[in-house]
Amino acid sequence: MTSCYIIIARDFFYFYFVxxxxxxxxxxxxxxxxxxxxxxxxxxxxxxxxxESKKHLNIFLEVFEKSAxxxxxxxxxxxxxxxxxxxxGVVISIKDNICYKNHKISASxxxxxxxxxxxxxxxxxxxxxxxxxxxxxxxxxxxxxxxSNENSAFGNVLNPLDENRVPGGSSGGAAAAVAADLxxxxxxxxxxxxxxxxxxxxxxxxxxxxxxxxSRYGAIAYASSFDQIGPLAKNIEDIALxxxxxxxxxxxxxxxxxxxxPTYSKFVxxxxxxxxxxxxxxxxxxxxxxxxxxxxxNEVIIKLKSEGHIVEEVDFPYLDYLVPAYYVLTTAxxxxxxxxxDGITYGYRSPNATDLESTYKKSRSEGxxxxxxxxxxxxxxxxxxxxxxxxxxxxxxxxRLIQNKTNEILNNxxxxxxxxxxxxxxxxxxxxxxxxAMYLExxxxxQANMTGIPAISLPIGKHSNKMPFGIQVMxxxxxxxxxxxxSKHLMNSF
Numbered sequence: 001m002t003s004c005y006i007i008i009a010r011d012f013f014y015f016y017f018v019x020x021x022x023x024x025x026x027x028x029x030x031x032x033x034x035x036x037x038x039x040x041x042x043x044x045x046x047x048x049x050x051x052e053s054k055k056h057l058n059i060f061l062e063v064f065e066k067s068a069x070x071x072x073x074x075x076x077x078x079x080x081x082x083x084x085x086x087x088x089g090v091v092i093s094i095k096d097n098i099c100y101k102n103h104k105i106s107a108s109x110x111x112x113x114x115x116x117x118x119x120x121x122x123x124x125x126x127x128x129x130x131x132x133x134x135x136x137x138x139x140x141x142x143x144x145x146x147x148s149n150e151n152s153a154f155g156n157v158l159n160p161l162d163e164n165r166v167p168g169g170s171s172g173g174a175a176a177a178v179a180a181d182l183x184x185x186x187x188x189x190x191x192x193x194x195x196x197x198x199x200x201x202x203x204x205x206x207x208x209x210x211x212x213x214x215s216r217y218g219a220i221a222y223a224s225s226f227d228q229i230g231p232l233a234k235n236i237e238d239i240a241l242x243x244x245x246x247x248x249x250x251x252x253x254x255x256x257x258x259x260x261x262p263t264y265s266k267f268v269x270x271x272x273x274x275x276x277x278x279x280x281x282x283x284x285x286x287x288x289x290x291x292x293x294x295x296x297x298n299e300v301i302i303k304l305k306s307e308g309h310i311v312e313e314v315d316f317p318y319l320d321y322l323v324p325a326y327y328v329l330t331t332a333x334x335x336x337x338x339x340x341x342d343g344i345t346y347g348y349r350s351p352n353a354t355d356l357e358s359t360y361k362k363s364r365s366e367g368x369x370x371x372x373x374x375x376x377x378x379x380x381x382x383x384x385x386x387x388x389x390x391x392x393x394x395x396x397x398x399x400r401l402i403q404n405k406t407n408e409i410l411n412n413x414x415x416x417x418x419x420x421x422x423x424x425x426x427x428x429x430x431x432x433x434x435x436x437a438m439y440l441e442x443x444x445x446x447q448a449n450m451t452g453i454p455a456i457s458l459p460i461g462k463h464s465n466k467m468p469f470g471i472q473v474m475x476x477x478x479x480x481x482x483x484x485x486x487s488k489h490l491m492n493s494f
Contacts, residue, residue, distance in 0.1 A: 013234050024234045026090050026241060029184065033079070033089040040079070040089050044072040044133050047091045051136070051182045056157045058296045060106055061096050063136040070280060075131045085131035088244065092127060093183040095174050096137040097144055098196030098229065098493050099218040100124050107220045108152040109142045109369030111341045111348045123187060123229050123246045124328020130245050134184050138173030139381045141367045143338065144189055144222045146170050147197055147441040150432050151371045159202060159458045162467060165425040171232070175202040180230050191222050192326055193420075193445025195230045196457035200470030201425035203459040206232045206486075207239050208445075210477045211452035212257040215245070217249035221337040223330035224255075236488040239456075240264035243480060259478065266486045270411060275486065277304060277311045278413040282319040283444055284431035290423040291467055296461045299385055300471060303493060311417075314409055318402050322441055325402070326446040327375075328382050334372075335379030340369065374435065384482065406451045409478045414485055419444050420457040420470035444472060454480050458486050460494040 023029045032038065034425040068091075078084040094100060097107040099117040105111040124134065141151040149157040149172030158182035159167040171188030175198035178186050188195040190208035199206025207230045214229050221227060231242040244265050249258030280300060284294055304311050320353055343349040343363025350362035368376070382391035409416060422443060431437045448455035454477070459471035473490070475483040 014445065016494075023184060026087070026184065026238050029089045031236055033190050039070060039074040041134065043070050043089060044091060044135070047183060048136055054160070054180055054182060057156050057160055057163070057176060057180060059138055059160075059176045059180065060093070060136045061106070061108065061139050061154055061158055061173075064100075064103060064134060067103070068133050068135050071128070071131075071133050072413045075133070078131060086241065087127060087130040087132040089133075090131075090185060091135050091183045092187045093135050093138050093174060093177045094124065095140050095144075095171050095186070095188045096265060097189060097220040098124065098137075098187055099138060099220075100134060100137070103137070105220070106153075107143045108140045109368065109372070110153045111363070113153070114348055117218075118295065119170055119218065120228070122215040122250045124218065126246050127242075132294060138171075138177050138186060140173050140188075141170035141194075142372050143220065143334070144170040144191055144194055144227075145334070145371050145375055147193070147438050148426075148428075148432065149173065149198070149370055153369055156348045156428060159425050161203060162425065165427050165467065167200065168201035168421075168425060170194040170207075172197075172198045172201075174232050175199050175206065176206055176298050178204045178234060181321065185238055187224075187229060188232055190228050190230050190449065191220055191226045191330060192442045192449050195232060195474060196420050196445050196455060196470065197441060199232055199457040199459070200420040200468070203468030204234060204244060205236060205459060206230065206470070207243065207458045207480075208448055208455045209243065209247065210257075210454045212255050212450075212478065213247050213454070213478060215246075215248075215253040215256040215481070217250055217252035217256075221333075222248075222364065223333035224337065225333065226326075227336065228332055228449075236484055236491060237265065237268055240268040240484045244253070247480075248290075252426065255479070262481045264481055264484055266479055268488055270485050272485050272489050274310070275414040276412065277309055277415045277417055278314040278409050279311065280316045280379070281313045282316050283418045286319070286422070286443070288422045288443070289419060290463070290469075291306070292463050293419050293421075293423070296469075297417065297471060300417065300460070300490070300494065301417060312413070314366045314413075316405060318398070318405060319443070321398050322402065322446050322450065323443055325395045325398040327439060327451060328379070328391050329399060331375045331379035332383050332392050333379070333397075335376050338368075338372070343367070353393055361487055371435075383389075396466065403451045406447060406453065414475065414482065416474040418472050418474070420472040424463045424465060424467035424469050453477050454483055456483060458487055458490055460490060
């Protein structure tokens with residue numbers, strides 16, 4: 001654990017300092033906080049100063065300084081009266097597609113620039129109710145469409161571990177914020193790997209929950225049957241606690257499961273029994289997989305076998321169909337979801353428009369970026385008359401095959417082990433000119449979204465190029481508790 005002095009206040013003549021550590025867990029922060037080593041207000045201001053000092057990384061589109069400091073002061077009072085919530089002192093960022101009442105949200109798009117939300121997402125309300133501090137909104141690929149954070153209308157996010165490389169996407173700002181210690185926990189969204197891939201590239205833990213485990217109310221939709229909100233953090237315990245607070249039914253989201261939420265944080269350190277683990281042969285033998293990542297996964301397999309776990313190879317014959325089917329279905333849903341941004345009701349309206357038709361055309365052409373336009377056009381095409389059956393309908397059938405095969409594997413095994421990404425973080429511009437190469441970055445992550453199962457990326461790999469990479473674990477639907485225990489074991493072992 002490192003430490004540093006942080007300026008927390010100043011006047012014309014003096015600077016005041018507080019000794020604030022760089023914390024790696026909620027437990028560490030709260031131990032010192034409740035021991036009166038600092039206040040929540042001091043801690044919050046220290047994070048604001050750190051964000052300012054690393055402004056060149058372009059991680060935050062906006063810091064909610066006023067509301068964050070006001071909330072911190074209220075939490076300090078609650079600590080004094082001994083009725084503070086479970087997230088007192090926890091500074092959290094939210095991706096720029098998650099609503100926070102009376103705060104701006106843009107999905108990193110010109111078409112929503114300067115738009116202010118009228119309500120808060122359910123996850124935001126639940127975190128605030130437990131006294132979390134929402135520090136600001138993080139940059140992302142426009143409307144969560146991308147794997148590198150190069151598609152934001154407000155510039156690239158730099159990977160804090162190597163500023164010449166991408167942080168991943170679309171939740172690149174969220175992952176980079178945790179990696180750069182600009183917040184303790186970040187919220188992202190995951191449609192096809194958008195939490196796990198940047199978590200892998202930035203060396204943090206990233207979870208995509210079971211579809212329906214966390215309410216999507218208040219998250220700007222990309223593809224509604226795929227999107228999930230999830231946390232990024234430095235350890236499994238923090239992920240478990242955040243999930244315990246966020247998860248559960250919601251009257252505002254009919255897809256949110258009403259089943260009881262386990263007390264994940266209570267059981268995360270339980271000793272795991274001997275488990276049955278599958279690894280997908282087609283993934284490890286994929287020609288695009290970096291040899292060092294393959295070698296590391298083989299090391300993990302050997303170690304698990306030595307501990308008495310059953311680890312077996314399984315076939316998954318649909319690997320080559322995952323990405324094509326995913327992009328047919330998600331672009332179709334995006335075409336529908338993004339039709340509401342028309343220059344009429346709210347958001348950007350072209351100053352060059354002269355009539356109703358030109359308002360629609362110019363506002364959307366000028367407001368949406370190239371990648372978003374590409375996906376809207378593709379989605380409109382696959383839904384169009386004469387092509388619906390050939391593409392969209394067939395994509396749904398492929399999705400069903402993928403779901404059935406994945407469920408078949410998980411009926412015989414507790415977990416599926418596979419890479420998170422084919423390689424480590426790549427350099428800016430390396431893949432941006434080739435959409436297909438960029439789409440293939442999702443080859444190992446889209447399976448979880450296609451099937452609705454939970455998946456987590458764990459930072460237990462280090463490449464010879466000095467960049468981290470994640471190893472991914474998938475489990476049965478709503479088996480987050482077991483997934484957390486197994487993930488904790490892996491993190492401790494490696």
